Amino acid sequence: MSTPLWITATPPDSDGELHIGHLAGPYVAADVLSRHLRADGQSVLFTTGTADHADSVEVRALRGGRKPEEVAAGFRTAITADWLRSGVEFDHVVQPRRDRGYQRWLQDLFLDLYAKDVIAPRTRLLPYCEPCDRWLYGAHVTGVCPHCGTRGDGGLCHTCARPNDGDLIDPVCSLCGSPGRPRRCRRLYLPLEPLRELLADYWRSAGLPPRLAVLCEGLIEDGLPDVAVGHPGDWGVPIPVDGFSGHRIDACFEAAAMHLFGYGYDKKPLPERTIHFSGFGHSFCHVVLLPAILVARGVKLPQEIHVNETYRIDVEDARGPDGKPMVWALDLLTEFGSDTLRRHVLQARPLGRRTDFRRDELDRTRQMLDGTWNSWLTRLFTAVREECAGRVPDAEPGGDGWEALRRRLHRAAEDVREAYGPEAFDPRRAVAILDEVVRCATDFGYVNVFERRRPSGTARHLAPLMAQLAVASALTSWAWPVMPEGAGRLAQALRLAPGGPVVPEALAPPAPGTRLAPPSGPVFGF
Template sequence: MSTPLWITATPPDSDGELHIGHLAGPYVAADVLSRHLRADGRPVLFTTGTADHADSVEVRALRSGREPKDVAEGFRTAITADWRHSGVEFDRVVQPDRDRGYQRWLQDLFLDLYAQDIIAPRTRLLPHCEACDRWLYGARVTGACPHCGARGSGGLCSTCARPNDGDLIDPVCVRCDSPGRPRRCRRLYLFLEPLREQLADHWRSAALPPRLALLCENLIEDGLPDVAVGHPGDWGVPVPVDGFPGHRISTCFETAAMHLFSYGYDKKPLPERSIHFCEFRHSFHHVVLLPAILVARGVKLPQELHVNETYGIDAESAKGPDGRPMVWALDLLTEFGSDTLRRHVLQTRPLGRRTDFRRDELHRTQQILDGTWNSWLSRLFVAVREDCAGQVPDVEPGGDGWDALRHRLHRAAEDLREAYGPDAFDPRRAVSVLDEVVRCTVDFGYVNAFERRRPSGTGRHLPAIMAQLAVASALTSWAWPVMPEGAGRLALALRISPGGPVAPEALTPPAPGTQLAPSSAPVFGF
């Protein structure tokens, strides 16, 4: 492959910290794929950004009496710290107000589409708050979606993912709760209908998930919408078109375009393959606007999308020891660690349906790691310390049932490669396979523990210890995409390097005579 596989995740609005739903959505899953491909030696570019110019940032600033730039700066710092603590490692995170050349690049892209008449002015009705003397759009307004009836903010419906700007039923100002009155407003729109054939061809070739295919077919059937790409306001990148002073480029357009900036579009060829991770409510950016921008410029981007549904948070079931809802990523990472949280959100990731976060289920995930994974590793390290002076024994892996177990582990490695790989990506399956590997090895260890007490000879149990060390070594690679922190700690204890390819060859114990260095702390989670 001449270009790296490009993986993206939706830029979050810089209006708050990350919560458990963000991690259960695009970020941890995309990181799992990225880690696996890198370990396999395949070139990857993993990018995102922060939506610092989102309308919600301005609303948060108004409510707190702060400047939007200060709100964006503070939460951008918190968001990037949450990614780091959860082990999500991007190659590039676009920071709109910091990245040199970003604003000019975005404006030039906007002007290019304007010169092609893909973006053009129109005068249409838009809700206006008379009490605040403010135009109501995006996070500034709530109302009922004209397409599905769900109540929410303006811009893109969080339920059906369709644009509803200017069309909300019973719009209400979020600042003062006054009803919005329709007034004529001249703005700039991106026209999708002239791109109908190119977009339809793109969607047919993209092998979209069923819900996205339904969205796109409905858009084609109903007539592709005109999308407002500029608003009158004070926050955001100024619209570069004459005649629109005081207008800002919409977050919807900017979020889609930001992906191209993160890749370095206009400076190098687009990749032969791209995989985008997003929540369904943000899918319009990825599946409609991003390809529309590109096809308008004569470029076709091979796209694949992994779309998750909403990860619900019930305040009662999410309460912590002090009775407060514990849903923020940093709080949960501090209490449970990144291994536990990453594993849990992959198991409960909302695919095809909404799933809900429950604190008691997170505790059960922690118990699995402590009661099965960590207790097995603890027994193994104790056995090496007591029977081998802490050194890897000089024997071949073996023991009763080892041949059958090794055959099963080789199949597990292939199953993991499939579950981690881009063609059949299924991190939930990967977690199940990893658990099966550990459970089978635990049983093998218990069965062979009796060899230590047989009077017919000494050292009969050492091959089984060596076999378990081989499995532990494999987990430093096999578990790396899901739980990199624990895989790294395990590799440190075994004195090997973590994050190798997910392959049967990883089932190789440390060299005989290696002095192990296990920590007294748990290996996975804490």
């Protein structure tokens, strides 16, 4: 029995709510692929987690005078609610502070790597804040990345994706702003250089996107680093190694290992195919640390990575009608609905280059759905109600230009299927093709509306209605991965089951005599 195709998305830090940039990154795109494959009859496991032990959670708690577990719990609830409202459906979301056996599993993995000398102690300089009496690592420190020269937090640079542990230029405490003073600190590291050949072989065979290939080849050329996998602190999973009492497992190492727990690693065979969705700033965990953990244990996991760049948010361009910034997923989902927001972030997805969020472009996305998709469906449902008493007519699809349109729609189905598939995944192209399908159906409807005025009284106007109902039926499957809420409403109106495979055969109207049940409001969006 073959294993399911495993899809993962980067666990977000539980230090705040999801904003539109998160949705434009890994989550909606990964859900599109998952929905398409499931509808096609393939077995899929779609997982993520919440990075409850991220350093940023502790920093936010310290700034607000709260306990980090309270911060993590509150935002974990908000994040999972935002996923649900946006239609992103995971099979398993790892919750580190709630999942039974998680902490023991992570510590056992850590101990196994330590016993194999994959993890080893090193003494290195690390910034220390004397006023706060605290070691500075991760989100506790800001400084200039020694690799790319941009300013950011410690740990991993979100611009170049390289680790900068202890190497930040001009380190400053994130809490009090005091300069970090270098001190010798003995910690546990995962040296990557001993795994050079195994990792290089893995990267060569993985077919990495150019952006990640450059990262990995640069790491090899410069000498693979020793990656800190623990630090002295109070927040996180305790390190179970003698001599390191008071140390915690690093959040980046945990984020990489969390995927394995979500899959059920050590309990079932690893999948034949894995597809990761990640922002470039977090890609080190996916493309370096996770393979390093596995190859060190003698496992080569076939992985593919879809990496996105940053979706920049200009607060001035993101203000709502009341003048308040509108960037949070909850606010935008409440105002625009999941169909509009999902469709928009797929169109604006920062693939290969950074893109910008603009409120006016989101408004235009809603106008497109209302003025084209919903307008056409409203006219179609009205025509069926007025001319056929609300029931599907007993006629074959037809009308002027139908045969040419049908051939075009069959080609469109194949193109959409390709754009949804893992080999040529391109949801932006899928959205463009679906728009063209609706525009063609709209034009076809306008051309054939004159059939009802024939003096001969023949029922030739029914065939174009059936043809448009066939297109509407197809959209309950073809649009399902992008806009599942609207596709579900459309399926309910047509008395069909939503989410079928994306195939030309979906272009078939409901059975004659079926009483339609159009929604009282818009079908797609609101």
